[in-house]
Amino acid sequence: MAEKNEKPRTIHTVLRVPFEMALGPTWTRFFEGLREKKILGTKCKECGRILVPARPFCPRCFEPMEEWVEVAQEGTIITWSYVNYTYFGVTADMIPIVPTRIKLDGVDGGWGGRIGGFDIKDFDLVNKKVKVGARVKAVWSGERHGHLRDIEYWEIIE
Amino acid sequence: MQKVGIVEVAMTPGTESSLSLMEFTYKPVKEVLDKAGLRRDQVGTYVLASTDIMHSGMSCANAFDWDAAGAFMKPASREEGDGITAFIYGCMRIMSGRHDTALVVGLIKGSENAENDTITSCFADPFYSRPLGIQETTAAAMQMRLYLERYGITEEQCAKVVVKNLGNALFNPYAHIKKRVSVEDVLKSERICDPLKAMECAPKSDGVCAMLLASEEKARKLTNNPVWLKGWGSSMDTFYLGDRDLLDTQLKTAAVGAYKMAGISDPRKEIDVAEICEPYAFQELLWCEELGFCAQGQGGKLIDSGVTQIAGDLPVNPSGGVLATNPYVSRGLYRVAEAALQIRGEAGQHQLDKKVNTALACAGYGFAGQWHGVAILGN
Amino acid sequence: MGRAVAVIGTGQTRHGRRDDVSYPDLIKEAVKAAFEDAGITSQDIDAVVYGSMPSMMEGVAYNHFYFADALRVVGKPLLRTETCGSTGQSIAHTGIYWIASGMADIILVVGSEKQHEGDAQATMTTIPEAFMHADFVGGAPVAFSMQSREWMGHFNIDEDKAREAAAIISVDCHDGGLKNPYAHIRVNITKEDAMKARIITYPVRLLDVCPSSDGACAVIFASEDKAKKICKKPAWVKGTGFRGEEYFSGDSSKAVWQSAIEASKEAYKQAGITDPLKELDVAEVYNPFTYQQLMFLECLGFCPPGESPDYVVKGVFSPGGKLFCNPSGGVLCTNPIGAAGLIRLAEAAMQVTGKAGAIQVEGAKLALSHAMGGALQFNGITILGSEL
Numbered sequence: 001m002a003e004k005n006e007k008p009r010t011i012h013t014v015l016r017v018p019f020e021m022a023l024g025p026t027w028t029r030f031f032e033g034l035r036e037k038k039i040l041g042t043k044c045k046e047c048g049r050i051l052v053p054a055r056p057f058c059p060r061c062f063e064p065m066e067e068w069v070e071v072a073q074e075g076t077i078i079t080w081s082y083v084n085y086t087y088f089g090v091t092a093d094m095i096p097i098v099p100t101r102i103k104l105d106g107v108d109g110g111w112g113g114r115i116g117g118f119d120i121k122d123f124d125l126v127n128k129k130v131k132v133g134a135r136v137k138a139v140w141s142g143e144r145h146g147h148l149r150d151i152e153y154w155e156i157i158e
Numbered sequence: 159m160q161k162v163g164i165v166e167v168a169m170t171p172g173t174e175s176s177l178s179l180m181e182f183t184y185k186p187v188k189e190v191l192d193k194a195g196l197r198r199d200q201v202g203t204y205v206l207a208s209t210d211i212m213h214s215g216m217s218c219a220n221a222f223d224w225d226a227a228g229a230f231m232k233p234a235s236r237e238e239g240d241g242i243t244a245f246i247y248g249c250m251r252i253m254s255g256r257h258d259t260a261l262v263v264g265l266i267k268g269s270e271n272a273e274n275d276t277i278t279s280c281f282a283d284p285f286y287s288r289p290l291g292i293q294e295t296t297a298a299a300m301q302m303r304l305y306l307e308r309y310g311i312t313e314e315q316c317a318k319v320v321v322k323n324l325g326n327a328l329f330n331p332y333a334h335i336k337k338r339v340s341v342e343d344v345l346k347s348e349r350i351c352d353p354l355k356a357m358e359c360a361p362k363s364d365g366v367c368a369m370l371l372a373s374e375e376k377a378r379k380l381t382n383n384p385v386w387l388k389g390w391g392s393s394m395d396t397f398y399l400g401d402r403d404l405l406d407t408q409l410k411t412a413a414v415g416a417y418k419m420a421g422i423s424d425p426r427k428e429i430d431v432a433e434i435c436e437p438y439a440f441q442e443l444l445w446c447e448e449l450g451f452c453a454q455g456q457g458g459k460l461i462d463s464g465v466t467q468i469a470g471d472l473p474v475n476p477s478g479g480v481l482a483t484n485p486y487v488s489r490g491l492y493r494v495a496e497a498a499l500q501i502r503g504e505a506g507q508h509q510l511d512k513k514v515n516t517a518l519a520c521a522g523y524g525f526a527g528q529w530h531g532v533a534i535l536g537n
Numbered sequence: 538m539g540r541a542v543a544v545i546g547t548g549q550t551r552h553g554r555r556d557d558v559s560y561p562d563l564i565k566e567a568v569k570a571a572f573e574d575a576g577i578t579s580q581d582i583d584a585v586v587y588g589s590m591p592s593m594m595e596g597v598a599y600n601h602f603y604f605a606d607a608l609r610v611v612g613k614p615l616l617r618t619e620t621c622g623s624t625g626q627s628i629a630h631t632g633i634y635w636i637a638s639g640m641a642d643i644i645l646v647v648g649s650e651k652q653h654e655g656d657a658q659a660t661m662t663t664i665p666e667a668f669m670h671a672d673f674v675g676g677a678p679v680a681f682s683m684q685s686r687e688w689m690g691h692f693n694i695d696e697d698k699a700r701e702a703a704a705i706i707s708v709d710c711h712d713g714g715l716k717n718p719y720a721h722i723r724v725n726i727t728k729e730d731a732m733k734a735r736i737i738t739y740p741v742r743l744l745d746v747c748p749s750s751d752g753a754c755a756v757i758f759a760s761e762d763k764a765k766k767i768c769k770k771p772a773w774v775k776g777t778g779f780r781g782e783e784y785f786s787g788d789s790s791k792a793v794w795q796s797a798i799e800a801s802k803e804a805y806k807q808a809g810i811t812d813p814l815k816e817l818d819v820a821e822v823y824n825p826f827t828y829q830q831l832m833f834l835e836c837l838g839f840c841p842p843g844e845s846p847d848y849v850v851k852g853v854f855s856p857g858g859k860l861f862c863n864p865s866g867g868v869l870c871t872n873p874i875g876a877a878g879l880i881r882l883a884e885a886a887m888q889v890t891g892k893a894g895a896i897q898v899e900g901a902k903l904a905l906s907h908a909m910g911g912a913l914q915f916n917g918i919t920i921l922g923s924e925l
Contacts (some may be wrong), residue, residue: 013284017272019215024178056181059225059783062198079687082739088659110787121717132690159639211598217591217663218621221911238619255539280598299810392614397605503861524602
């Protein structure tokens with residue numbers, strides 16, 4: 001047992017564990033779509049819902065979702081936030097970030113993205129422009145790699 | 159106590175799959191539901207088994223796994239640990255009288271995870287065991303050394319386990335490693351962690367196993383061929399290897415509990431087949447002793463006698479066991495599934511050439527087998 | 538449910554920054570306290586259930602191996618249950634089912650976290666996969682801020698009114714934390730402080746957010762027979778419920794949170810509760826963020842959807858109100874994640890057995906405990922009562 005007047009020590013350790021995750025056929029096709037500036041969803045033959053990102057099966061009906069649909073690149077904001085703090089992996093130069101969830105036109109459910117296209121460092125300006133229900137459209141990155149960030153940001157359209 | 163029956167099982171092959179973890183998990187779950195003629199929402203409860211450190215880089219594994227397990231808006235839970243724990247928790251949920259069906263699923267894509275030894279070194283405490291390089295293979299090597307020296311077990315006898323199990327795996331369509339090997343091949347394979355040779359260590363496999371359980375009444379409605387849970391026991395050992403006698407394990411305690419519940423007094427005679435968890439070849443011999451299939455120190459003689467061969471009196475791992483297929487998290491559930499298929503006479507090419515009434519399935523994990531669970535199944 | 542199950546003892550550590558002890562010693566502190574409270578020893582228990590957050594939190598995977606001695610589980614069966622933030626409720630449910638099944642009579646359930654040994658928000662960002670959620674930054678605060686704004690948008694809730702209600706919850710909880718001997722955060726704050734605090738992830742401000750805590754909680758459950766023999770005043774399990782939604786959080790509305798609604802309905806049905814606001818005496822609602830508590834007040838059926846800010850402003854859920862929520866100070870003051878859901882249950886047990894000391898709600902007979910987790914996915918409920 002430690003002496004009362006002596007603060008017990010801690011030790012510093014770092015664990016590194018690599019992983020390699022398969023996208024599988026459904027998501028491989030979805031990301032190829034992004035490379036071609038297309039947002040792809042799948043439609044459930046039972047409940048008729050269209051989900052993005054594309055899904056191999058409907059989580060509710062549990063039937064394969066085999067019908068592919070290219071969905072709209074415009075929609076309305078369901079919700080948003082303003083990230084203004086740092087932690088391991090998120091450094092001061094990366095913030096602020098304005099994450100949002102968008103209901104794309106014709107799609108059931110929400111799509112995650114970031115708001116951009118103006119000075120988001122100004123919180124009051126963000127709070128004025130970004131509203132639940134506001135319309136947005138996708139702005140594509142000049143160079144695309146079949147990655148989610150191929151959509152550089154979502155722009156508010158008046 | 160409510161009786162619980164296994165209604166249906168489905169599993170994936172252990173080879174690397176190009177499907178995403180979500181697609182890979184969905185397939186056997188859907189297969190089990192289709193075989194039983196149930197819709198996802200008609201199942202009473204779901205229990206998943208997955209493990210964050212072996213989950214393709216995602217923590218809180220149940221978050222991602224929920225959809226493919228079919229658990230959307232159903233009473234459900236997740237075991238972080240061997241798939242056999244999801245099996246017994248599913249049984250308990252039915253025994254409570256609250257649900258009449260439970261779907262359990264154990265899942266892992268080993269091909270997406272780091273090496274087994276990298277992963278298991280994360281089980282070590284950061285102060286003492288980790289700096290010493292303790293992981294499951296180094297712990298097993300020390301256990302093997304003790305086993306060889308204390309009881310005069312030979313390396314040939316250990317190698318015979320590999321020959322037997324990989325030989326059995328040739329007839330199992332779900333097996334990962336399929337090759338005929340000789341004792342000499344095993345002994346000549348690289349001494350990766352002396353006295354352990356490379357071929358004596360289990361591979362790293364993909365594998366999802368799904369199983370539908372039901373109450374007695376419901377099971378009889380859903381299948382003509384239910385397999386019943388007759389006994390269960392499990393036990394945990396202390397952590398530090400230095401605090402244990404590595405040859406006197408908690409598998410003994412687990413087995414005693416399971417035999418008591420199942421009313422088994424002579425396991426060697428009463429059990430028709432055993433599917434046991436042997437990530438390291440010598441462990442099959444040691445575990446056979448702990449399970450009471452032979453006397454202490456007689457594991458070597460047991461394999462020499464041929465009793466545990468697929469045509470023997472008490473076949474052990476007719477599926478090829480974990481040495482052939484090692485989906486780390488679901489391997490315990492695979493043991494239960496294989497044992498159930500043997501009782502039903504549906505094991506296919508590795509079906510035993512005798513009537514199987516009582517089967518044992520067991521799982522273990524942790525350094526030198528820190529935790530063990532034993533299930534007894536019957537017709 | 539088969540056999541009746543009761544809580545016969547609870548134990549908690551002093552929560553906070555606990556680098557004065559190793560992680561196993563922290564666990565031992567809660568386990569020892571639970572045995573003392575129940576008046577039994579480790580020899581009396583049949584099995585142990587353990588749970589925590591993912592291995593990344595403290596850098597030890599399958600840490601139940603490491604904790605075997607501290608959990609007093611050597612030579613006994615152990616199940617490890619884990620469902621993210623709802624772990625604390627899920628491990629209790631495992632213990633309850635285990636006893637109800639007839640496979641055990643007395644079970645020790647332990648949940649723990651030592652958040653200062655790792656980086657909680659970095660861990661949270663590994664809950665989603667890396668390729669589809671590349672935009673998921675900000676960990677839990679962002680997920681919950683997004684949810685609270687979705688809720689405000691959905692019900693057209695006035696932002697200032699929600700802000701005021703959240704501040705009232707913050708003040709009530711911090712007052713509770715000051716009186717709770719186990720609580721981590723112990724500060725005296727005003728409504729003004731809460732409303733003006735620094736923005737973390739808008740609309741969430743500093744005093745709307747839980748801390749990162751080290752702590753453990755242990756609860757001993759027993760079958761009816763054993764509980765009646767061992768314990769003068771057991772807390773009976775009246776109902777449990779658990780539900781989870783889809784992995785992709787866009788697939789379901791998070792403003793009308795169906796997993797919370799259905800989990801509580803399942804528990805109410807078992808407990809025979811039809812009007813929770815009237816029938817419950819106290820509730821320990823999982824509130825890592827004040828806005829989530831507002832939403833839960835609606836989802837758990839304490840008030841109509843979209844109206845929780847009005848009810849909060851009226852004082853319905855404050856001390857002396859119709860249904861005092863989180864007398865312990867809640868998760869807002871104490872958040873060792875793997876333990877937090879079980880702490881809710883322990884506090885509920887203490888309330889219905891009159892053991893809650895300075896935070897006792899007088900005459901409490903029926904209490905609800907709750908936890909949530911995942912990517913806005915999971916909700917678990919346990920209702921405890923003083924009568925069988």
